[in-house]
Amino acid sequence: MSKSVAVESGLSVSEEPLNAIQLREDETVAMGKDQVVETVGSTEDIEGTDAQAVTTTRWEVWAYYLYYVGNSGLGPFNFGPALMQNLLSQAADANGLLPFPSPKTINAIVLEANGISFAIQCVLFLILGSFADYGRWRRGILIGLSILAWADGFAWLGVTDPSQWKIGIGLYIVGLITYQATLTFWTAAFPSLVRDLPILQASRRDLATGATTPEANATLDSYHRNRLSNMSFYVCSCGELLVLAIVVGIMFACHANGTLAQNTRANAILLAFASSIWILVAIPWFILEKPRLGQRMPKHKNYFTVGFWNIGRATKSIWKLPQTALYLVAYFILSDALNTAVTVIGTLQYEIASYSTLLLTYLLIVGIFTQALGIYAFWSLQKYYRIPTKSMLLLVVLFLLLLIAWGCIGISSPTFGFKHLWEIWVYQAFYGLLVCPWYAYSQTMISELVPHGKEFLFFALFSIVGKTSSFVGPFVSSALVDRSGNGNMPFAFLMGLAGVGAGVLWFVDVERSRGECEKFLREEVDGDGGRE
Numbered sequence: 001m002s003k004s005v006a007v008e009s010g011l012s013v014s015e016e017p018l019n020a021i022q023l024r025e026d027e028t029v030a031m032g033k034d035q036v037v038e039t040v041g042s043t044e045d046i047e048g049t050d051a052q053a054v055t056t057t058r059w060e061v062w063a064y065y066l067y068y069v070g071n072s073g074l075g076p077f078n079f080g081p082a083l084m085q086n087l088l089s090q091a092a093d094a095n096g097l098l099p100f101p102s103p104k105t106i107n108a109i110v111l112e113a114n115g116i117s118f119a120i121q122c123v124l125f126l127i128l129g130s131f132a133d134y135g136r137w138r139r140g141i142l143i144g145l146s147i148l149a150w151a152d153g154f155a156w157l158g159v160t161d162p163s164q165w166k167i168g169i170g171l172y173i174v175g176l177i178t179y180q181a182t183l184t185f186w187t188a189a190f191p192s193l194v195r196d197l198p199i200l201q202a203s204r205r206d207l208a209t210g211a212t213t214p215e216a217n218a219t220l221d222s223y224h225r226n227r228l229s230n231m232s233f234y235v236c237s238c239g240e241l242l243v244l245a246i247v248v249g250i251m252f253a254c255h256a257n258g259t260l261a262q263n264t265r266a267n268a269i270l271l272a273f274a275s276s277i278w279i280l281v282a283i284p285w286f287i288l289e290k291p292r293l294g295q296r297m298p299k300h301k302n303y304f305t306v307g308f309w310n311i312g313r314a315t316k317s318i319w320k321l322p323q324t325a326l327y328l329v330a331y332f333i334l335s336d337a338l339n340t341a342v343t344v345i346g347t348l349q350y351e352i353a354s355y356s357t358l359l360l361t362y363l364l365i366v367g368i369f370t371q372a373l374g375i376y377a378f379w380s381l382q383k384y385y386r387i388p389t390k391s392m393l394l395l396v397v398l399f400l401l402l403l404i405a406w407g408c409i410g411i412s413s414p415t416f417g418f419k420h421l422w423e424i425w426v427y428q429a430f431y432g433l434l435v436c437p438w439y440a441y442s443q444t445m446i447s448e449l450v451p452h453g454k455e456f457l458f459f460a461l462f463s464i465v466g467k468t469s470s471f472v473g474p475f476v477s478s479a480l481v482d483r484s485g486n487g488n489m490p491f492a493f494l495m496g497l498a499g500v501g502a503g504v505l506w507f508v509d510v511e512r513s514r515g516e517c518e519k520f521l522r523e524e525v526d527g528d529g530g531r532e
Contacts, residue, residue, distance in 0.1 A: 054290045056196040064186075064193060065232050067285040069239030070278030071146075071182050075153045075271045076175035078364055079357075081346060083156060083267040084172040085110055086355040090162035090260070098165070107347045108482040111490075113169050114343050115474035117176040124177065125184065125463060130307040134297050139289060142185040146282055149178035153275030156268045160261070184463055186285075191447065191459070192292050194225050218514070225447050226389065229440045230379045237372035243277050244365045251358045267357045314461040317454075320520050323513035324449045324458070326504060328465055331442060333501030334397060335466045337494050338438060340473030341404055344490045345427060348418045351487075363428050370432030378437045389448060390510055393441040397502045399434035403427070404498055407491035417488055448510055451517040473497070 088098060088106045097103040100112065131137035152175045159167050194200065203220050206212040247270055251257075256266035301309055318325045353359045382392050410417020418427065450458035477490035 053201075054196055054292060055198055055201065056193050056290070057288075060288050060290060061193065061228065062235075063284040063288040064189065065235040066239070066281040067186055068232050068236040069243070070281040071149075071179070071186060072236050072240050073179055073183075074240060074243060074364075075274030075278070076149065076172075076179040078360075079267055079270045079274060080156070080172050080175045081110065082350055082355060082357070082360055083159075083264065083271065084113075084165075084168045085347065085350045086264055086267065087159070087162050087165040087168045089351075089355065090264075091165040100169075104478075104482055105485070105487075107344075107487045108478045109169070110347050111340075111343060111474040111478035111481065113173055114176070114340075115472075115478065117173045117180075118474070120173070121177055121180055122464060124181065126307045126311065127304060128181070128307075130303050130310065134303065134306065136291060136293060137303075138185055138188055139286070139291070142182060143286055145178055145182045145185060146278070149175065149182055150275040150279055152178055153271045153278070156271040160264045160268050187443070188459070189289065190228070190443070194221075194228050196292075197224055197228075200224060222389070222444075222448060225444050226379075226382070226440075229444050230375060233436070233440050234372060234375045234379075237368050237375060239281070240368045241365065241372070243274070244361060244368065247273065247361050248358070248365075251361060256357045263355065263357050267355075270357065270361075311461060311464060314458055317520070318458070318461065320523075321449075321451070321513065321516045323509050323516055327445060327449050327508045328462065330501050330505040330508065331446070331462060332465045333497055333504065334400070334438075335442070336473040337404070337498035337501060338400055338435070340477055340490065341400070341407070341494050341498075342431075343474060344477060344487070344494070345407065345418060348487055349424050349427070352418070352421055352424055363424060366425060367428035367432045370429045371436045372432075374433035374436055375440075377433070378441075388510065389441055389445050390505075390508060392437070393445055394502070394505060396435060396438045396441060397498070397505060399430070400438065401495070401498050401502060403430065403435060404491055404495045407488055408495055410488035411486060411492060417491075445510075449508075449513045449517075451521050 085106060088109060089096075092098050092106060095103075096105055098106070098109060100109045104112070128141060131141050152171055155171055159171060200221060203212060203217050207214065207217045250269065250273060251266055254266035254269055255262045257263070297303075298306065298309070318328060349363070350360070353363065378392060378396075381387065382389075406423075407417055410419055413419070416423070418424065446459065446462050473490075473494070476493060480489045480493060481487055
């Protein structure tokens with residue numbers, strides 16, 4: 001996605017218009033992609049860091065974009081659940097039930113598997129998160145987790161018989177865990193990558209000498225956070241379209257529209273192909289990412305305890321930052337509503353499409369194509385009108401509410417509410433154009449609400465909150481489907497959830513948050529940095 005300048009109300013943008021910002025960026029890049037510029041701090045300026053100042057290069061940024069093409073979720077988040085649900089439907093009895101461990105519907109099993117996956121992730125990231133924040137472990141763990149994700153994709157080649165449905169659920173859960181874990185460790189590089197851009201290093205030097213104002217520096221910083229975040233989504237979407245074009249050819253070669261067995265086999269082949277592409281585009285990032293040291297390990301702490309200590313510390317600190325805390329609540333609620341809604345619609349989509357791998361691929365192409373258009377449209381709108389990040393996020397949430405409202409219609413209506421194939425086509429376009437920008441804007445919003453130098457501390461808290469929220473919704477939705485027998489019933493719960501989240505988000509004041517963050521940092525300095 002290519003986001004625009006996220007200029008919150010109260011910032012002075014007249015001092016440096018957007019075209020001047022872009023001109024300065026081009027001039028900086030022209031100095032040489034490998035030129036190292038001495039900086040006033042780096043992204044790793046977290047308390048007690050051992051990091052050395054490094055400069056982000058254009059090649060490093062593009063390698064970062066490319067990794068996301070492979071880690072886009074085509075395999076574990078799209079083809080994986082389709083194949084698992086296909087196996088479940090073939091193995092189910094005449095009533096559509098399977099023992100898990102008590103008899104459950106297919107939709108309930110899928111939602112419960114999602115809940116189990118996110119619950120495991122929550123615990124896992126409490127432990128592994130510290131390895132991303134301290135020392136040089138993050139890059140190595142990302143490589144290790146990527147290898148596990150690739151192995152999971154290739155393992156599906158041996159799971160194509162309905163009798164293997166339990167193994168399929170296991171691979172699905174592992175695939176989701178490794179996909180989300182790699183995404184988390186890849187995203188963890190975002191703050192340092194942006195902050196070490198040459199133009200932002202130059203701006204911080206200007207700020208230190210009084211050549212620029214804090215407002216102009218904050219505006220420039222926000223612009224490039226939005227730009228890199230949006231561009232990563234945009235490049236990912238374009239890359240996915242290219243991959244899916246090849247996938248269509250593979251489908252015809254495998255006769256995916258032939259027998260049920262051929263369709264199932266073709267789906268497994270796609271999972272292995274997606275892993276192959278991921279390997280190919282991951283290599284540049286593993287080679288070109290510059291080493292950036294993380295924080296110094298606090299006294300009397302180790303890698304297995306510091307994560308829990310940090311979460312406790314962040315939880316205590318966040319109450320000194322009311323606006324950040326308010327957004328944390330909104331993020332918890334809305335992440336749960338969106339992730340669960342996508343899962344519920346996915347289960348309905350696979351049923352309506354009769355698990356046809358070729359048809360699902362066509363649907364995915366529509367979704368990703370419109371996602372690329374949506375990214376560009378939102379970025380252009382925000383850039384042209386200089387709309388604040390929060391306003392763009394609220395717009396996305398409005399479209400999320402409309403999406404969930406349509407699903408609510410299907411609770412009582414037999415003709416509307418994700419009941420027909422045409423609705424799934426519309427859903428893919430609507431979701432891609434108007435809802436997908438959530439993933440970029442919600443992350444950028446976090447970066448604008450946390451104190452500088454404390455990014456990892458608070459990103460860890462938001463990450464745990466996101467994972468915790470993501471297993472609450474699926475378990476509740478699974479119970480609703482299991483009890484009512486209605487696949488649309490979770491939408492009623494999700495509508496209330498998303499409505500509350502939107503209300504909380506409305507009251508977040510970004511301008512006030514800046515003052516709270518400055519006060520927080522001053523108090524830490526006065527209290528000897530607040531170190532233990």
